[in-house]
Amino acid sequence: MSSVTLKNIVKRFGNFTAVHQANLEIPEGAFVTLLGPSGCGKTTNLRMIAGLLDPTEGEILIGGKRVNDIPIHKRNLGIVFQNYALFPHKTVAENVAFGLKYRDVPKSEIAGRVQAALELVQLPQVGDRYPKALSGGQQQRIALARAIVIEPDVLLLDEPLSALDANLREDMRVELKRIQDKIGVTTVFVTHDQSEALAMSDKIVVMSAGRIEQVGTPEEVYNTPASEFVANFLGASNIIEARSATGEAGGVTFDTPAFGRVTVPAARAAGVAGGPAKLVLRAEKLTLLEPGSDTAGLIAAPAQVETVDYQGQTVRYFIRLGDRQLQAINLIDERPFPQGATVTAAFRAKDCAALPGT
Amino acid sequence: MGWQLIRGWAVLVYLFMFLPVAVVVLLSFNASEFGSFPMSGFSFRWFVELAQNDAILRAFRTSIGLGLMTAVISTTLGVLASLALVRYRVPGANAISTLLIAPILVPEVVLAVALLLFLNFLGINKSFGLLLFGHVIFTLPFVILVVQARLVSIRRDVEEAAMSLGASPIQTFFQVTLPLMLPAVLAGGLFAFTISFDDITGTLFWKPGGVETVPTQIFAMLRNSISPEINALGTVMIVMTVGLPLLGAAIARRISRKSGA
Numbered sequence: 001m002s003s004v005t006l007k008n009i010v011k012r013f014g015n016f017t018a019v020h021q022a023n024l025e026i027p028e029g030a031f032v033t034l035l036g037p038s039g040c041g042k043t044t045n046l047r048m049i050a051g052l053l054d055p056t057e058g059e060i061l062i063g064g065k066r067v068n069d070i071p072i073h074k075r076n077l078g079i080v081f082q083n084y085a086l087f088p089h090k091t092v093a094e095n096v097a098f099g100l101k102y103r104d105v106p107k108s109e110i111a112g113r114v115q116a117a118l119e120l121v122q123l124p125q126v127g128d129r130y131p132k133a134l135s136g137g138q139q140q141r142i143a144l145a146r147a148i149v150i151e152p153d154v155l156l157l158d159e160p161l162s163a164l165d166a167n168l169r170e171d172m173r174v175e176l177k178r179i180q181d182k183i184g185v186t187t188v189f190v191t192h193d194q195s196e197a198l199a200m201s202d203k204i205v206v207m208s209a210g211r212i213e214q215v216g217t218p219e220e221v222y223n224t225p226a227s228e229f230v231a232n233f234l235g236a237s238n239i240i241e242a243r244s245a246t247g248e249a250g251g252v253t254f255d256t257p258a259f260g261r262v263t264v265p266a267a268r269a270a271g272v273a274g275g276p277a278k279l280v281l282r283a284e285k286l287t288l289l290e291p292g293s294d295t296a297g298l299i300a301a302p303a304q305v306e307t308v309d310y311q312g313q314t315v316r317y318f319i320r321l322g323d324r325q326l327q328a329i330n331l332i333d334e335r336p337f338p339q340g341a342t343v344t345a346a347f348r349a350k351d352c353a354a355l356p357g358t
Numbered sequence: 359m360g361w362q363l364i365r366g367w368a369v370l371v372y373l374f375m376f377l378p379v380a381v382v383v384l385l386s387f388n389a390s391e392f393g394s395f396p397m398s399g400f401s402f403r404w405f406v407e408l409a410q411n412d413a414i415l416r417a418f419r420t421s422i423g424l425g426l427m428t429a430v431i432s433t434t435l436g437v438l439a440s441l442a443l444v445r446y447r448v449p450g451a452n453a454i455s456t457l458l459i460a461p462i463l464v465p466e467v468v469l470a471v472a473l474l475l476f477l478n479f480l481g482i483n484k485s486f487g488l489l490l491f492g493h494v495i496f497t498l499p500f501v502i503l504v505v506q507a508r509l510v511s512i513r514r515d516v517e518e519a520a521m522s523l524g525a526s527p528i529q530t531f532f533q534v535t536l537p538l539m540l541p542a543v544l545a546g547g548l549f550a551f552t553i554s555f556d557d558i559t560g561t562l563f564w565k566p567g568g569v570e571t572v573p574t575q576i577f578a579m580l581r582n583s584i585s586p587e588i589n590a591l592g593t594v595m596i597v598m599t600v601g602l603p604l605l606g607a608a609i610a611r612r613i614s615r616k617s618g619a
Contacts, residue, residue: 052518072521073530079522085515089537098533102524143519150523 002063009058036207078147093127276357386589404590417575436501501546508542541610
């Protein structure tokens with residue numbers, strides 16, 4: 001187990017800069033997720049930690065030691081790939097034993113350790129089979145067993161759940177987290193799936209266009225996004241233009257054309273000076289009410305329902321408020337508002353987070 | 359009706375192609391002194407004579423030795439070239455690839471004369487080494503085509519996984535890459551062997567005096583007279599050049615079935 005540190009990492013491919021000045025501290029034993037859309041540089045970062053790519057600039061430290069010049073096969077990492085990458089010509093047991101051969105593990109111990117790893121991923125019976133005979137989910141478990149049996153310093157997971165179908169993905173998510181908790185290995189997980197990131201991580205690193213946008217716990221990045229990109233990437237958000245008016249005790253008051261004055265708690269308006277700003281409001285924090293409902297303590301404005309996207313348990317509305325379109329995701333009480341209905345859109349000021357505007 | 363005609367035509371085409379071969383095989387078992395119909399009896403006599411003919415035996419040894427060496431050298435070079443072209447970013451990879459494949463496209467006579475003239479120009483005499491060199495040149499494209507096709511289908515992340523587990527690049531090659539492309543390597547080697555074993559055009563140009571391969575030996579024998587021995591020799595050649603690749607294909611299929619690749 002080791003910490004991982006990226007110091008001013010830059011990676012260029014020709015004229016294209018895939019990673020700009022990445023600085024990241026991954027503490028020992030943490031489960032850290034690199035989250036972002038495809039092409040944001042998350043996989044490039046992972047491959048540099050792995051030693052499959054060399055950084056153009058900057059330093060990578062594993063366990064406090066600079067590893068830039070250490071080739072991948074001497075870094076003692078466990079990597080799980082998106083497409084399993086099992087050795088098709090070796091049995092499951094041979095696959096799992098592969099890394100032990102290069103680690104001076106006595107022959108007598110190998111079988112026991114392989115079996116223990118297979119038990120950890122709950123597939124103790126399949127050692128004699130070839131990977132092709134297993135399902136996708138089973139193959140991915142074997143790939144995980146192969147990566148952890150060598151007791152790696154860091155476990156790197158490159159979108160390991162993306163190739164699985166939806167139900168299996170959720171099972172594997174729980175399973176993966178259980179195993180990581182049990183062995184406590186430092187884990188770097190790459191995904192473009194925000195729900196995976198929110199469910200599994202100790203810390204999420206949100207990336208966009210080669211830059212790290214925000215580093216924080218799942219709650220932090222979800223509730224107080226540091227940028228418009230983060231707000232939109234993690235769930236559905238409304239961005240409301242605003243102008244910071246006054247800072248007062250415990251809050252910052254903003255003037256918004258759409259909703260009038262909104263006072264956001266100071267903790268959720270950090271980094272906003274005077275001038276233009278943006279308020280981020282999660283779609284599920286915007287509630288639609290019957291016109292004329294009691295809106296005491298709420299910020300409210302009349303709106304029109306434009307589109308109704310029925311999802312069973314919840315419904316997602318697109319509403320029009322003057323010349324703005326906003327989204328609201330509400331639990332269904334009795335029946336959803338019909339298209340074209342006039343409603344009152346309301347939210348609590350403390351659910352807003354403020355960002356500096358441009 | 360139309361289909362019947364096409365079917366009949368196809369049968370005729372196949373007859374035209376394979377009847378002469380069948381006749382050679384059939385006549386090789388003819389007991390008569392003359393290699394022609396009618397057959398006067400069934401006998402292995404010509405095969406026995408073949409086995410006692412020193413010139414032919416020498417030619418056989420030469421051909422097999424030449425074929426094996428060609429196969430080993432071509433396969434080794436072909437695997438290395440394919441690895442470089444598929445796995446690494448080589449400047450001008452496309453041009454190199456085309457150049458390596460080119461010997462298939464250039465008529466063999468042209469290639470044969472060109473190599474000969476070139477070596478004359480350099481003042482190098484014909485030798486067995488030159489013959490081997492020539493054979494390697496025109497069997498290499500086949501090996502590269504077969505091995506490259508296979509290598510492209512081997513996922514890079516399998517090799518990356520091996521390295522991440524502690525295998526050096528060389529260990530990764532022998533533990534993962536080579537076993538996965540073994541069927542193609544064997545097929546390439548067999549191609550190289552049979553093409554070399556069969557070849558006459560290039561061989562006629564490149565062989566030094568006194569060295570005969572089986573095809574050039576047959577050619578030389580035909581110039582004097584048509585001995586029934588030639589039929590027997592032809593039969594042996596057919597068995598070797600058809601049977602070996604079939605055997606190789608069967609082995610390759612077994613290997614890939616076992617590995618499930």
